[in-house]
Every structure is written in structure tokens, then in C-alpha cells.
Amino acid sequence: MDNELRGACIIGQSGGPTxxxxxxxxxxxxxxxDSDCITRVYGAAHGIKGVLDDKLYxxxxxxxxxxxxxxxxxxxxxxxxxxxxxxxxxxxTDYKRIxxxxxxxxxxxxxxxxxxxxMDTCDKISRFMAKSGWECRVMGVPKTIDNDLYGTDHCPxxxxxxxxxxxxxxxxxxxxxxxxxxxxxxxxxxxRHAGWLAASSKLASYFGAGPDLIYLPEVDFDMNAFLxxxxxxxxxxxxxxxxxxxxxxxxxxxxxAEAQTSATDGFGHAQLGGAANILSRxxxxxxxxxxxxxxxxxxxxxxxxxxxxTDVHEAFLAGKIAVEAxxxxxxxxxxxxxxxxxxxxxxxxxxxxxxxxxxxxEKKVPIEWITQDKNNVTDDFVDYCLPLIQGEPKLVLxxxxxxxxxxxKILARV
Amino acid sequence: MDNELRGACIIGQSGGPTxxxxxxxxxxxxxxxDSDCITRVYGAAHGIKGVLDDKLYxxxxxxxxxxxxxxxxxxxxxxxxxxxxxxxxxxxTDYKRIxxxxxxxxxxxxxxxxxxxxMDTCDKISRFMAKSGWECRVMGVPKTIDNDLYGTDHCPxxxxxxxxxxxxxxxxxxxxxxxxxxxxxxxxxxxRHAGWLAASSKLASYFGAGPDLIYLPEVDFDMNAFLxxxxxxxxxxxxxxxxxxxxxxxxxxxxxAEAQTSATDGFGHAQLGGAANILSRxxxxxxxxxxxxxxxxxxxxxxxxxxxxTDVHEAFLAGKIAVEAxxxxxxxxxxxxxxxxxxxxxxxxxxxxxxxxxxxxEKKVPIEWITQDKNNVTDDFVDYCLPLIQGEPKLVLxxxxxxxxxxxKILARV
Numbered sequence: 001m002d003n004e005l006r007g008a009c010i011i012g013q014s015g016g017p018t019x020x021x022x023x024x025x026x027x028x029x030x031x032x033x034d035s036d037c038i039t040r041v042y043g044a045a046h047g048i049k050g051v052l053d054d055k056l057y058x059x060x061x062x063x064x065x066x067x068x069x070x071x072x073x074x075x076x077x078x079x080x081x082x083x084x085x086x087x088x089x090x091x092x093t094d095y096k097r098i099x100x101x102x103x104x105x106x107x108x109x110x111x112x113x114x115x116x117x118x119m120d121t122c123d124k125i126s127r128f129m130a131k132s133g134w135e136c137r138v139m140g141v142p143k144t145i146d147n148d149l150y151g152t153d154h155c156p157x158x159x160x161x162x163x164x165x166x167x168x169x170x171x172x173x174x175x176x177x178x179x180x181x182x183x184x185x186x187x188x189x190x191x192r193h194a195g196w197l198a199a200s201s202k203l204a205s206y207f208g209a210g211p212d213l214i215y216l217p218e219v220d221f222d223m224n225a226f227l228x229x230x231x232x233x234x235x236x237x238x239x240x241x242x243x244x245x246x247x248x249x250x251x252x253x254x255x256x257a258e259a260q261t262s263a264t265d266g267f268g269h270a271q272l273g274g275a276a277n278i279l280s281r282x283x284x285x286x287x288x289x290x291x292x293x294x295x296x297x298x299x300x301x302x303x304x305x306x307x308x309x310t311d312v313h314e315a316f317l318a319g320k321i322a323v324e325a326x327x328x329x330x331x332x333x334x335x336x337x338x339x340x341x342x343x344x345x346x347x348x349x350x351x352x353x354x355x356x357x358x359x360x361x362e363k364k365v366p367i368e369w370i371t372q373d374k375n376n377v378t379d380d381f382v383d384y385c386l387p388l389i390q391g392e393p394k395l396v397l398x399x400x401x402x403x404x405x406x407x408x409k410i411l412a413r414v
Numbered sequence: 415m416d417n418e419l420r421g422a423c424i425i426g427q428s429g430g431p432t433x434x435x436x437x438x439x440x441x442x443x444x445x446x447x448d449s450d451c452i453t454r455v456y457g458a459a460h461g462i463k464g465v466l467d468d469k470l471y472x473x474x475x476x477x478x479x480x481x482x483x484x485x486x487x488x489x490x491x492x493x494x495x496x497x498x499x500x501x502x503x504x505x506x507t508d509y510k511r512i513x514x515x516x517x518x519x520x521x522x523x524x525x526x527x528x529x530x531x532x533m534d535t536c537d538k539i540s541r542f543m544a545k546s547g548w549e550c551r552v553m554g555v556p557k558t559i560d561n562d563l564y565g566t567d568h569c570p571x572x573x574x575x576x577x578x579x580x581x582x583x584x585x586x587x588x589x590x591x592x593x594x595x596x597x598x599x600x601x602x603x604x605x606r607h608a609g610w611l612a613a614s615s616k617l618a619s620y621f622g623a624g625p626d627l628i629y630l631p632e633v634d635f636d637m638n639a640f641l642x643x644x645x646x647x648x649x650x651x652x653x654x655x656x657x658x659x660x661x662x663x664x665x666x667x668x669x670x671a672e673a674q675t676s677a678t679d680g681f682g683h684a685q686l687g688g689a690a691n692i693l694s695r696x697x698x699x700x701x702x703x704x705x706x707x708x709x710x711x712x713x714x715x716x717x718x719x720x721x722x723x724t725d726v727h728e729a730f731l732a733g734k735i736a737v738e739a740x741x742x743x744x745x746x747x748x749x750x751x752x753x754x755x756x757x758x759x760x761x762x763x764x765x766x767x768x769x770x771x772x773x774x775x776e777k778k779v780p781i782e783w784i785t786q787d788k789n790n791v792t793d794d795f796v797d798y799c800l801p802l803i804q805g806e807p808k809l810v811l812x813x814x815x816x817x818x819x820x821x822x823k824i825l826a827r828v
Contacts, residue, residue, distance in 0.1 A: 017592050046594045075588035082593070163814065167719055170816055174489035175716035178431050179496070180460045185712075207815050297708045298599075302589035305581055305720060308814065390814045400577065400722070400804045401621050402584055 003329030007108025014114035018157030027319020074304035115144035140334035150361035152336035156315035162200035169204035188276035217247035309391025346387030417743030421522025428528035432571030441733020483819035488718035529558035554748035564775035566750035570729035573802035576614035583618035602690035631661035723805030760801030
């Protein structure tokens, strides 16, 4: 083959974990292990920090069955990091160290699995290697429950979190309406800048019962309008279920969750932390009824037992395609998804995007998918999200509890 | 049949909802609909309040398929209440009203599905009916995620919550150890007086990864010992996962979650509400590391998608047996479970207990199942709990989301 490049590869995981990031890692690892020109497969301990610290796990020494369990093992099995690489033009210490490690292990392929920041890291490493003359193919494998990566129809990890959120909202909706006294329940959902996850709660209301009101960070939050919304639903039904994104903010940009006593919320409350907590207290004082705040917290991003099998497959595919494309000569690219609807059937294909086109951009929920009143999303979101959450995860269970991958994580030595 | 008593029946649901209380209701409703001597089946809207308010749903007019979906529909589909009946010797107004309704609809069978308080209600109604001369058979059908009902090996609802807790702890345990910096995660689990649910988190540590430390309300909570425990695990592993029961309390009986600033916690903190929140802040100040508090909140009691199918079947069975026993002449009894281990295989049978023996007693986790250090439970708990959580729920899904029962809830008219 013209483009043949023989050498080892490194796979690293970065940023917040998801239910399917290990499925992507498995896509990379399995495909790399099976590739003729990839001579050794290393897993970086805690992302790029593992490279810098010379802590690489030898994936060739892992048991094939245990590796396959990565498909349904939540969180980042190799460990993650939130390490922001400096601009190499200002300080190239880290990059020189990475080159040193790449040379030490003859690393010719680098796969990095993460969100915005990770694609930025990927891009910088890719450009540094090109400049330094070390032939090395660098590929980004997307991941983020936030679904905010630019240029891809959706991101691996999002759909499983969306399914967890929708199902949990259906369940809570059943629970929170059981007594005949009034009750307001406020569910706080992840998403600091993009409201894709909070919007997912719409699936619950659309297909059964779910939030009456949904607030996203794409639009400014207005406390008076919010209280008016809650009061209206309460007067109508006696129960209100509200979904809020953790990132809802006032017009001045201050997060509702961070607004201090005397500052923006204007209600004289000490800060409790968390949008749901703060709103719960304000609604309680306003309506005088029972209010409960629920934070889905880490549960929503690690709920592998409720993953979308479509998401699991696509996450694996993203990793697989990254390796195949790199082996064929691609570099400096991220694997992205394209959606095709054929006779009402959803199909997903992949494409490669330049990392430069992806890094540091954020894709938000289209404003036209948010209702005029800014308190819900339209059915367009349902059409977008529904195909992504389909399929039940083929989890391996032992004693009716999940059996996750148990890797040996033997440190590489050369 | 000697004991034949013809007439209508009422099924009511009471107290906090569970993932399987509707399975018990279905056990009652299906068996009653199929019974020759039960002429009509009514569902009380919001438990005993529905009887008092003459709000009864006519179950004979429901679609059989929709009723069958109750098996996997969480929460109390008929509505619940927390209405404490007065002592009939002091004030029998409510009882006279119940008798009036029973006579109006010719109710000869009353099934009440709930926990301690509901069994008390049941018992009082049973005794009042006997005294008043209205022939009526009253049966209690147990339910409580708290697992604290006296005289039964376990309670319907507990195992599904336990499975939800164990699985969630496994998932969070994966997520909370992903970065290479130190982290303490504190998970708050329901259980005001009995620690069965918090103890369930032990299944996660036993079978994979879960809490390092577990604190139950059966023993006094000692803040200094707790901080010492956390520090020890932190120094050893750099990560600590803690499970606490919401009901943990100091030696003077004050709940940790309710200890005020200057009062018992002695750390000068304003109250945040919730044991996890309070402990998180104290640990953060003590250790100076990242601490996250997670409250499983309502999610743990309505997680039907993660129910134990054993629990679903037993819950159904409890309802079915209650009807069959009543039809055969039993009254004033609660259905209870007995465990049999035959060649290592778990079998569950039912027995009938007098309501008077059950009402107002609480069954707690045996002290000998709590470790000497009061910071974990022994393997005895695992042996007890594991058989109960087995089997995956046969949930009906539509669009990969739960399809719950949709009842018509047509009000009965006579």
C-alpha cells in the first residue's frame, strides 16, 4: 500500500466520561490489534497525561473477552484528564515530551477520544508532529454527552444520556404525581452551554408523561416568566414537572445556579448550589406548595445499563473508522456522523472533518427548536433525537448486576 | 363453599410509591376480576381518601392489556395518600363513612397495599367492620422499599430499589474514579429508620466496585470516626466512595441531615439539607479535595426499568394470594413472605400474619450484619439480598422507552 506506515498506536480518553466512550476505545483497540501495520496498541493512562508521564498500558496483553466487555462498561476505563495543552508556539515543552515518548515507543498513530478540548489537543499534537518531521497520524474520536461538537450530526455518548434522562423523567413523572396534594418537581440536567440533554426530557412528555416545562441555556432565563409558567401549570394540573439545564442563566450571563443572595436572583436567598435547589426554594416561597429538586448528577452520564444500543454501535464505529482511516493515510481529522433518513428509516454514515474545523466550536440546540415562550422544545427535537436512542444495550450481567471489563493494565516497557 | 361471600372489592394503594406496587395491585385486580364471588372490582383514588371521598375507579371497565402493563408501571397508579386514620374509639367519623361507602357499593372485600401505616389503617378498618356487623374481609398487601415490615422475610419493592441502588453505585463508582486527582463521592440513599437500602450498595462493592464505606441508621453516627474513615481510605486509594442512609443520626438522635449550624454537627456550617450535601461540605473542608454529593432521591424508588423480576413476580403474588385467601375466608391478615433455600436455590412462599402483629413495628438491619467499625455491612447482607434482585424486568417498550399502563379510571356509579 502506498500509504503504509508501520508502528505502534496510542489511544487516550479525555474529558468527562460517558456510557459509551469505552465502546469507542474498544473500536480503536480491537481494530488496531487486528491491523497488520499497527505493531503494538497502547492505552494512555488518564489521557494525554499518561503520555507525558510515560504511563502506557499494553493492550496487546489484555484478554480479548475482557476487552469486548468495554462495549458496555461506562466511564473512561483508561482514565481521563482535563489537561489543556498550551499553544506550542508559546511553550512546546509538553509537545517535545510527547514526541520523545512517540519516538521511544515508535508511535505512528495517535487516537484521542473526547470533546471540544480534546479535539484541540489532537489538532495541536498533529500540527507539532508534522512540523517536527515525525511521521505520525493523529485522529480524533468524538465523545460528549453534551452533543455540542461542531460538524457532526450528533456525538457518541449523547444518545445514551438522553435515553437515561427521558426514562428517568418518565419514572419521576409517575412518582411525583402520586399524592393528591400539589407538588412541583424540578429536575436538573447536565449541559453548561448547550441544552441538548435537558431537551431530551421532551421525549418523556411526548411519549408518556414528562416535564411540563423545559428550560435550556440557549436562551436567557427570566425568573418572573418562569414563576408565571409554573403557576399556570400548577393552577391547571396541581402538579408541575420542570426540567432545567444546569447552565440556565440570566440575560447578563450569570448562571442561575451561581447567582448570589443580593445579586441576580433578587429573592434574598443564600446560595444552595445547583439550579434545581435554588429554583426549588424560590418556587416553594412563591407557591407555598411542596417542591422537590432532583439533580441527575453523574448518574445520567454513566448509566450504561440504560444505554442506547445505537449509540454503543456508533461509538464503536467511530473508533473503528478512525483506525481504518489512519491506516489508509488520513491524519488531523475527526470522525463525524452524517444522518440519512431513507423511507423513514435512520441510517448513520461517517465522514472525516479537519480537526481545525471542529476544535473550540460549540454546537447548540437550534433556536427555532425552542418554543416561543422559551419554556419547551418543539417536536423537531423529538424527530432529531428519537432515532438515536433506539435499541437496548446487550449488557453482560452476573447475578443480575453489570459485569464490566476487568483490564490488567500492564504498563508498557520498551 | 362454606365461606362464600359475594360482593364487590376495593383495592387501595398507600404510602410512598415503589417500582412494583402496581404489580401487587395487578395481582389483586386480575385475581378479583377472575373470581366468581367478587362481583365488581374498584380501585380507590389515592388510597383510603378515595373511599372517604367516594372516588372509586371501576376496574371492570379497564382494558385487560392495559391492566397487565401495571406489572412494570412504577409508582401507585391509583394514586396514594399519607392519611393517618384516627383511633376509632376516639373518633369514628371516618370509619362510619367507610362503612357507608362499603354498603353503598356492597363492598365485601378490602385490600390495602402499603407499609406500616397502611397495615395500621387496615387493622383499624377490619376491627371496626367486625364490630359494626358488616361482613367484610380486610387484607393487607405489603409494600415498602424500606423493607422494614415486621414478620416478613422481605417486602415487595425493596429488591427493585436495592437493584437500582447497587447498579447505580457500580456506575457511579466507575465515573467517580476516572481522573487522577483525588475525589470523594458521597451517595445518599433513602431509609429514615432502617438501613436496608443503604446496605444494598454493598452489592456493588462485593461484585465489582462500589462504596468503600457504608453508614446505616441502625447505629449512631460519629462525625470524627467518619472523617477518620474517609481520610484512611483516601490516603490509601486517592478516591473514596461513601454510601449513607438519609437517616444517619448522632448519638442524641438528631439526624445528620437536620443538624443545625450551632447545634450538633459542631462544624459551624449552615444547613444545606440532605446528609450527602452536609457531609460533602464537611469532608471538603477537612480533606481539601474535590467532593461530590449525590442524592438518589425519587429515582431509586421508581426505577421500574431496573426492577428485579423476582420482586415483580412476588409483588404480583402477594396481591393474588391476598384475594385468594380472602375469598377462602381470611380477614385481618397481611400476606408475608418466607424464604427457603433448597440446594442453594432461593424459593419464596407466602404466609398470613395477623395485621395486629405487623402494624407499627419496624424491622431493622440486624446489628450483627453491621461491621464492628460501624462503617460497612457484612457478607451476611449480600447472602440475604442477592437472591431478591435476580431477573431482568420484562418491560414493554415503545420507541425504546417504557410503555406504562394507561387506565381509563372511570368513576364508579351505583
